[in-house]
Amino acid sequence: MMIGSVLAAVFRRDWTMMKRYIVNSVSSLVSVYMIFILIFAGLQSVSGYVKTGALDGSLEGTIIGFFVWTFTIYAFSNLAWNLISEAQTGTLEQLYLAPCGFKWVGACTIISDFVFSFVPIMLLLIAMMATTGRWLRVDLVSLIPLLVITLLGAYGVGFALGGLALVFKRIQALFQIMQFVFVGLLVIPTRVPGVKYLPLALGNDLIYRTMVQGVRLWRLPIGDILTAVAVGAAYLAAGILVFAWCERVAKNRGLLGHY
């Protein structure tokens, strides 16, 4: 009951904020699209693609890699940036006064972020497909669960960075670095030993199979799905543990409301 109330409240808040910051919301999406255009133009000017796993020498791979990367960046940065921003503005302590506990407010915020970033990023996907002229299969029944599984690791990273931000405050440099790390995770081929145990890699591969080869969720190898779920859950759990440790340190040192 309480969680439902919190989820509804968070949805209303985020919807309101999205409307109030509509210029920022649209411009960030346009910026991402512009980056894609630059990459696309760069790729066209090079004779033959670099042979990489996710890209796999195909334009489809580039689109999917960029699509998943955008989702990943939105997921981890929204979570971590929100924490920093709330600490900066002074509302973080008020969120910590929620009787359900901050972890549930955080969970509701993640769900809300996913929902509110889903439509804009799908529009971005359509724009990318229109720009390249390569139309992929967008089977939402298969795609949404796979996106969620893939993003679990990104949320884990978001929790860990958010926790570090609570204690160390200024960690923006790490954010920049993580964006490039995520690119690396998306382009390393899953056939490389051990790569499928890294965040994003296997999930991205499954999404590729769904969107390019048209394999539906229930036709994918169950072992791969379970591995992707386990890897995502492990990174999420690790991120939450880091966050909990940092939160404890912040409460001990009285840093929660400071920035």
Next chain:
Amino acid sequence: MLMAASSIGVWKSWEVQRLNPREGGGAATILFGGAPVLSTSDGALQVQSMTKVFRDRGGAMVRAVDGVSFEVKRGEVLGLLGPNGAGKTTSIKCILGLMRPDSGQITLLGQDVQAAYPRILQKMSAVLEGSRNLYWRMSVWENVSFFAALHGVRSSEDQKYFGHLLKLFGLEEKRHTEVRKLSQGMKQKASVVCALARRTPLVFLDEPTLGLDVETSLELRSVLKQLAREEERTFVVSSHDMDVIQDVCGRVVIMSSGRVVVDDKVSHLMSLFRTRAYRIGLRGPASQALEERLAQAFAGVQVAYGDGDADSEVRVSLSEDGDIYRLMDILRSADAVIDEITHEEVDLEKVYLEIVREERARS
């Protein structure tokens, strides 16, 4: 170990006893005429031996809250006073669970706060950083609805109550205005409304009148008194604004250097100081020698000189019963002619300043 409050131990109606918990003595206990006050059954909040230690940049230990104990009764409005760094905000944040106390026990409406955390937050809310507690790009109503919903307060009846609060605080016409477009006073009032809208039995207001002009501060005080009276909620108000505390609070806890130095009813405190503060009018100017003797005998004595042969005035706070006789002896031996002796008017600010100065002098 004597509690710091022993500096006011000369007040006859007080008996102050402190057992240092680190020496195995258990909780600090403040006694009024011998009766313990920390075990009443109608207590909304009991804080016992709460300690919070930080390390500064050099690694040295700083006892921000040092064995603090106090109780707030249901429906009471308690003032928390103290200079900067006294430990007021740290105490409030420890109670709210936003900081982790190193030791001590906090009980809210019969429940151990640490054991029942975070569910226990259903029973308390707070304004901690005034207008910074709000989303400035959201309207007043959106903020109120959001923060109340975090507490599960969102029924249609609750929404009527939000409307009632906004009306009470003069924000009704601004309900759909974004917070960033409001004046500082309105932002501050909106943040108080957000805390009250959660309908918790205990509300902490940390510096609720900070940055407010006199008129808005008066409005806020009036509303708080009305709410305390009508809704029988318990308030803990931390403020530097003595007028707010004197006007709104029934009882005051004064903190200094992380410890509670006074815990008493405001009216009682005022009457105690009223009987201690004297103004003695002297005919003609007071001599330098007289001033020096007075300064030796009574800490904080003030001698005001008139121009030329004009009359002078001695202002002094006496602490012992026999002090008045000693004062008279000094004046007589200096051949001073007393025109009048009056009790000086006191307000909470003077009381507070004297307590804090005495406490600083002691430590």
